[in-house]
Amino acid sequence: MLLGETFLIALQSIRGNLFRAALTMLGIVIGVAAVITMVALGAGAQAAIDAQMEALGGDILSIGSSNRFSRGVSRNQQTLTTDDADALARDSIYFDGIVPEIDNRQQIKYGNTNINVTILGTTPNYADVHLFNIAVGRMFDSSDDAGRRRVAVLASEIPGMLDTDAAGIVGRTIQIRSISFDVIGVLESKGSSGWRNPDDDVWIPLSTAQFRVAGNDRVENISAKVREGVSIELAMVDIERILRREHGILPGADNDFSIMNRKQFLDTRQEAAEVFTYLLAGIAGVSLLVGGIGIMNIMLVTVTERTREIGIRKAMGATNGNILLQFLVEAMVLCLLGGGLGLALGAGASYFASEFAGWQTQISSASIITAFTFSATVGLVFGMWPAKRAASLDPIDALRHE
Amino acid sequence: MNAVAIPEPQSDVVIRLQDIERIYHMGGETIYALRSVSLTIERNEYTAVMGPSGSGKSTMMNVIGCLDSPTGGNYWLNGRLVSAMNDRQLAHARNRDIGFVFQTFNLLSRMTALANVEVPLIYSGMRRRERHDRAQHALETVGLADRMSHRPSELSGGQRQRVAVARALVTEPSILLADEPTGNLDSATGREIMSLFDKLHDSGNTIIIVTHEKRVADHAARTIRLSDGAVISDGPSGDEA
Numbered sequence: 001m002l003l004g005e006t007f008l009i010a011l012q013s014i015r016g017n018l019f020r021a022a023l024t025m026l027g028i029v030i031g032v033a034a035v036i037t038m039v040a041l042g043a044g045a046q047a048a049i050d051a052q053m054e055a056l057g058g059d060i061l062s063i064g065s066s067n068r069f070s071r072g073v074s075r076n077q078q079t080l081t082t083d084d085a086d087a088l089a090r091d092s093i094y095f096d097g098i099v100p101e102i103d104n105r106q107q108i109k110y111g112n113t114n115i116n117v118t119i120l121g122t123t124p125n126y127a128d129v130h131l132f133n134i135a136v137g138r139m140f141d142s143s144d145d146a147g148r149r150r151v152a153v154l155a156s157e158i159p160g161m162l163d164t165d166a167a168g169i170v171g172r173t174i175q176i177r178s179i180s181f182d183v184i185g186v187l188e189s190k191g192s193s194g195w196r197n198p199d200d201d202v203w204i205p206l207s208t209a210q211f212r213v214a215g216n217d218r219v220e221n222i223s224a225k226v227r228e229g230v231s232i233e234l235a236m237v238d239i240e241r242i243l244r245r246e247h248g249i250l251p252g253a254d255n256d257f258s259i260m261n262r263k264q265f266l267d268t269r270q271e272a273a274e275v276f277t278y279l280l281a282g283i284a285g286v287s288l289l290v291g292g293i294g295i296m297n298i299m300l301v302t303v304t305e306r307t308r309e310i311g312i313r314k315a316m317g318a319t320n321g322n323i324l325l326q327f328l329v330e331a332m333v334l335c336l337l338g339g340g341l342g343l344a345l346g347a348g349a350s351y352f353a354s355e356f357a358g359w360q361t362q363i364s365s366a367s368i369i370t371a372f373t374f375s376a377t378v379g380l381v382f383g384m385w386p387a388k389r390a391a392s393l394d395p396i397d398a399l400r401h402e
Numbered sequence: 403m404n405a406v407a408i409p410e411p412q413s414d415v416v417i418r419l420q421d422i423e424r425i426y427h428m429g430g431e432t433i434y435a436l437r438s439v440s441l442t443i444e445r446n447e448y449t450a451v452m453g454p455s456g457s458g459k460s461t462m463m464n465v466i467g468c469l470d471s472p473t474g475g476n477y478w479l480n481g482r483l484v485s486a487m488n489d490r491q492l493a494h495a496r497n498r499d500i501g502f503v504f505q506t507f508n509l510l511s512r513m514t515a516l517a518n519v520e521v522p523l524i525y526s527g528m529r530r531r532e533r534h535d536r537a538q539h540a541l542e543t544v545g546l547a548d549r550m551s552h553r554p555s556e557l558s559g560g561q562r563q564r565v566a567v568a569r570a571l572v573t574e575p576s577i578l579l580a581d582e583p584t585g586n587l588d589s590a591t592g593r594e595i596m597s598l599f600d601k602l603h604d605s606g607n608t609i610i611i612v613t614h615e616k617r618v619a620d621h622a623a624r625t626i627r628l629s630d631g632a633v634i635s636d637g638p639s640g641d642e643a
Contacts, residue, residue, distance in 0.1 A: 005524050016512050312508045315469060316569070317497020317525040319490050395469045399508065 010330035024298040027291025028338030036346025038280035039367035044360035045273035059226040066258040078218040079256040097129040100219040109175040110162040121209020137170040137185030145205040152181040153203040156189040292382035299386035311398025324391035331383025339375030417443040423474030435461040450619035453628035501570030505582035507562045509554040516550040540568040560591035
């Protein structure tokens with residue numbers, strides 16, 4: 001016979017009780033959907049974190065001004081200066097690069113096109129420390145910075161926003177706050193790093209930004225790339241030592257700056273993503289268990305309902321093995337149908353999660369295989385007992401069963 | 403001279419029961435359903451088994467039909483010792499050698515007449531095409547050529563029993579076992595079914611019918627009477643014990 005026939009008999013029996021079968025499958029559907037969504041979200045989150053780790057390219061400490069509290073009121077202040085950056089570069093041996101930066105949103109104009117973008121004033125080593133590559137033209141250098149020259153390097157999306165392309169805009173002039181800047185280079189795309197899109201910035205030399213645009217020597221942020229092999233903690237202590245000295249902060253007084261470790265931030269996010277994955281895995285496990293018990297329950301009912309059928313089949317020459325297989329296959333078909341529906345539901349949920357909630361998701365063939373393996377296993381495990389009961393029925397008792 | 407293998411002359415004995423005993427234990431009580439039953443049934447015999455309820459008729463049917471194993475004695479079916487068979491071998495014997503017809507028809511309600519008749523052939527591992535042809539032929543034999551795709555609920559009692567007979571016949575068993583085949587039918591339909599059995603007997607089938615109706619038993623050539631699990635008479639039908 002037999003597998004093909006058994007399969008047909010199972011389908012027939014499920015079709016005879018379609019509503020009940022659908023209710024029975026629900027647990028498996030939810031379980032598998034949870035597994036699929038879990039794996040999709042987990043893989044998506046991991047991919048995002050990996051990409052950000054990659055983009056960071058090592059340990060970068062971010063130093064910012066901290067808000068000062070005075071008489072219970074928090075006040076914004078800019079405490080960092082170019083001198084602080086110079087002091088860090090000069091006095092610490094723990095860093096590969098010190099990059100001061102200021103940024104603010106400004107109107108820029110090219111031809112008849114106006115756009116409002118972030119103008120980033122920074123030093124020439126910004127591209128190296130933050131792992132940007134030049135696509136066309138060149139990065140500004142220290143003489144541009146020292147000379148406060150009006151030159152700009154555009155991130156990859158800017159030429160498009162100005163209705164032109166990279167090759168077309170290098171060598172041309174754009175207006176930033178009505179000041180003309182020569183475009184000397186365009187960057188390669190880097191992709192979103194998670195907190196903001198770095199591909200729609202305009203870079204200008206730090207001194208130019210301070211004296212021609214902002215009008216002071218403050219910097220908002222200093223990025224410090226920690227030398228390989230140096231511990232983050234040691235580097236942070238050294239920053240604190242130098243900046244407290246530079247700012248003349250007395251022992252016991254609070255810092256007027258803060259140090260943030262972006263990698264640490266990502267590690268935390270990764271941990272959160274893992275917890276989230278375990279949580280969903282727990283839900284998936286519980287609903288598969290509950291779904292499996294539902295399958296077992298219905299299969300036991302089915303065996304009782306069809307006791308007479310079992311007797312008839314045995315009288316017609318079905319072996320215990322034939323009967324066992326028939327009910328096992330029925331349980332597995334139920335589970336696999338549930339698994340298929342769950343897969344569709346999970347894929348749908350993942351799609352909506354990425355479309356509307358903006359969560360990154362990835363559905364892989366591995367998760368599809370996982371879903372089907374899971375549901376087949378549930379069918380096998382929870383279908384076994386009812387099937388064994390069916391197979392071991394005495395044919396005479398079964399035939400007499402009303 | 404060519405050495406030609408001459409087959410053993412085929413024995414005409416289909417069923418041989420020797421001192422068959424079937425004991426049930428029910429709550430400390432021992433019930434003798436069959437005590438020391440010995441009999442032989444030959445090919446193309448037409449036999450009725452009679453007796454009041456509780457006389458052991460059904461137990462004997464179940465033992466002969468390989469649904470039940472005797473607790474004592476020996477049973478040979480076509481020369482093979484059934485009383486020594488395991489579950490699997492019993493299932494095969496039921497599939498190949500026995501054709502059951504039940505009082506309550508015992509058709510599978512979700513399936514068409516044709517699919518019902520195909521059930522035993524599925525378990526003998528026959529291919530779909532051949533199965534289909536055989537089942538169709540069996541239904542034609544019982545006069546239901548025009549009802550093949552009907553479900554049991556769309557058939558009359560007599561038609562249902564005909565489907566059951568077709569299902570019993572389809573494997574070409576050594577013996578047809580009918581347990582009160584007319585018990586659930588009105589007398590006119592019952593007569594129809596009995597004339598079908600007569601016809602099947604005429605075409606060479608070996609038939610055992612369990613009944614408590616003398617009218618039914620009279621169709622058979624031989625009547626075995628049981629009482630309290632023992633054979634009390636065994637002879638040509640019509641002889642009043």
